[in-house]
Amino acid sequence: MIRPPLAYYCYPTVDQYAIASCEGKLFVGGYLNDAYVRWTVQATTTTFTPANQYDYMFGRAQSFCYYSSNVRKNKISYPKKHFQGKTNSKGQHEIKITYHGIEQEPRPIIVHTLATITDLNYQTQGTKANFLIHPCTYYVGFLLVKNYGKKDEPVQTKVIVTDIDGNLIDNILVRCEVIGYGSEKKEDQNGLTIFEEIKDEQTLTIVSSNKGAVNIDYTPKLDGRYNITYSVKDEQGRLAMSYYENFYVSGGYKKEIQHDKENSFIPTDAITIIPNAKKYQPDDLCELLILAPFSPANGLLIIDCDGQVSEPIRFQIESGKNSTTIEFKISKDWIPNVTVHAELAGSIPREIEVIDSTHRPATAIGSVSLKVSTDIYKLNVLINTKETNKMYTPSSIIHIDVNVTQYLDNASVNNAEVCLIVVDEAILSLTGHKLESPLSEFYPNRSENIRHHQSRERCLLSNAQDIEQLKKKIQERLTLDDSEGGGGGGGGGGGDDRSHHKFMTTAVRSNFNPLACWTPSSITDSSGRVSIEVKLPDSLTRYRVWALATNDKQYGFGEMSFTVQLPIMIRPSLPRFLNYGDTAHFSVILQNQTDQSLLLHAGLRATNAKLLTSQTNQQVVGYSIVIQPSKRAALRFPVTTIHSGIARFQFVVSTTKNKTCASFDDAIELSLPIFTPATSEAFATYGDICDEQAVLQPIKIPNNVLAQFGEVSITTSSTALASLTDAIISLYTYPYECTEQLSSRLLGIQSLWDVLQAFHCKELPDISILKTKLESDINILKGRQYPNGGFGYWSNRNDSHADPYMGVHVAHCLVVLVNKKVFDVDENMLNNALKYLENIESEINKLPYSEHWSESTRFSLMSYALYVRAKHLETVADEASQLFQRSGFDKLSLEAIGWLLENCFVLIALDKYFHIREKDEPDFVANIWFDNDYCDQHQYK
Structure with a gap:
């Protein structure tokens, strides 16, 4: 890394x-x-x-x-x-x-x-x-006394002018422009109610003060939304502006939403809820302004806290008004937020004519999330070190003190649990990873749990003429359906389911663990303190210290950093690996942290690597260099590989020992892997000694190969099946165990049971352990059998179905187990499986998805079932003949059985070969010579 x-x-x-x-x-x-x-x-x-x-x-x-x-x-x-x-x-x-x-x-x-x-x-x-x-040199800022206003009532704002550093500036002219957008209710020439868009424009000026904020008040004349602009200029005429968009003013009428007459359903309007604060403390008094789109209206206010709903608060919107206020206390249980839902029901005048009805029903809903402060659950965490020095050295021991207090009153917290982490900042900088207070994780924001569903959205808004036309359309459709005759109903669909060395007395740095400390749990004393001892690794770096504290329901987080360094430092930059034959130039940076020029001696010692700058085969090379105060220099060491494996390098730098001044040194040991060549080639020949007593095999080394790599391997065996046991190993070590894999493992291993006892495979466990494993597989299969005798892939769940192929394959496994008489098979399990095979065609037809299967698939499964029943000595000749007559050569493929898993079926054939061709036990000695050198012998008996 x-x-x-x-x-x-x-x-x-x-x-x-x-x-x-x-x-x-x-x-x-x-x-x-x-x-x-x-x-x-x-x-x-x-x-x-x-x-x-x-x-x-x-x-x-x-x-x-x-x-x-x-x-x-x-x-x-x-x-x-x-x-x-x-x-x-x-x-x-x-x-x-x-x-x-x-x-x-x-x-x-x-x-x-x-x-x-x-x-x-x-x-x-x-x-x-x-x-x-x-x-601009200045900035203008404003503060709204309230989050909303009312028509014909003064709106108060506080305005300040500051410089860039936030200092208040005196005697600066502030210009305020207010533009309101609303609608005025009127009647047109036909006597119908219409809403006309109007504006309210106002301009105000005031002079700023360095004593505090100045007040700018204006009186909105419209209900609706207002845009407010504040502007100032500096001495050079440069402009600074601040804006507030969509300041809401209540107190008038709201235009009814227009709807398409073809799809004119009763709409659900929106309620605007404006709280009097952005965040609340527990026990604060919350005041909500409810802005209604119509009046009069009756309303309900519901407080939803993570699915726990409060008693509804009833309120009314009086006629001629479009707002009201509701007050309630903030509960501690609502931390960190709570959702408030409001619903209104009333009526508004119609714009279309309906017999005996001048008003239509009206509904509106709205919600808002209120933030509740988590300060009562917050802890202060302060981290310090007992050591007074600001710099530390590698492998030194330091003591880190953590002090935990309450956030609100700074009281000490006893028995608080502290987790301490000290990590290399160089590693953190790779990803920008940071730890934060766990408070937000234990008190996350709640989501809304209430959803509104309105049946009135299905009610039509139509006049008498529209209703009559709708009736005629419906009757015409019904008449047309009758004339076309009767029809069937529609149905539903289905789905798919590493010896440290030293140069003289220089300490070699080799421990570069980026995690200097991980103390998951420490407890504070009565003063809220805990001290943790930390032994630093050998890295020269800056460390970040994180401390997380908890006290039942309270949580806190603190952090600090410190630096580990030496007066002179050596910093090699090595590749992550080398391949055999590679040559690399190792870059080494020497750094002088002192305030004096130093003559430094730098050296490199290596194992399993050759230094190309050396005149002989010595494994050590060095330089002498003068480095000025607080300067750096780069050295390069060319190296090449010797053998594959691990190469180790020791880099050292030191000053000349002198009685008049202090001496400094640093050393570091690193290792890196050397890989073998990426390209390799293998040659093999094989045969048997049957009629001859000896075999002479010439061997010639290929041209242009690396003499350091390669080998000759000679393997003898008394059976041709020795190398074929790889198939058994594959079945035994297969990591996934659905019904198909378990059955195949049982089929393959028990088929070569005699071979396994005669020729033990070193990759497999003892026969007794192997037998226990297979018996466990049988019990697992038994638990996956359905009442009809079939089997599922992983279980026998009621909401699923037995798979035909699984049923036939497991039955095949059980039949072979019974015939070999190696394992005990539950009689009921076998009988039910065979019964399933007798009814295989009907079982296939019962499946909800089998209608999409081809005849070839069906006939393959039926053929496999007949094959298994025949191995159980059942008479199935007539059924096989009938099946062949139904299918013929075209629909009964040659792979009706052979398409199944190769490993287990090949192993069944190998078992038959073993009992016929290798029935005699071996009794001989095999000797091997390499030219005139005797190599080895092995006795087979």
């Missing part, structure tokens, strides 16, 4: 142009100087909230009860730009990004910068950072 040894930080600055600076650093400290950098830059419009002003809205905001896709559509992405460069002595590289202006709508621009750094050893790592370009 290759771990990225680099960490990157980007420091963007903003002026009249933007400077993006990329810095390459090692996890263990130091800089990546003289490294190649490739930049990719792209700008995109975004939003921005100044610091410490998160209660206010900036930029484009939107009411949660309305959704508009325009917010997403208005986003602009600019083309990508690319640049290449090289880092300086501090591992830094900068690029200048010039900004050419803003769009018609002033808004901040986020610049996405991606820097890809290639180190001296050609390892590449990418990082990205973002920075903002602001459209």
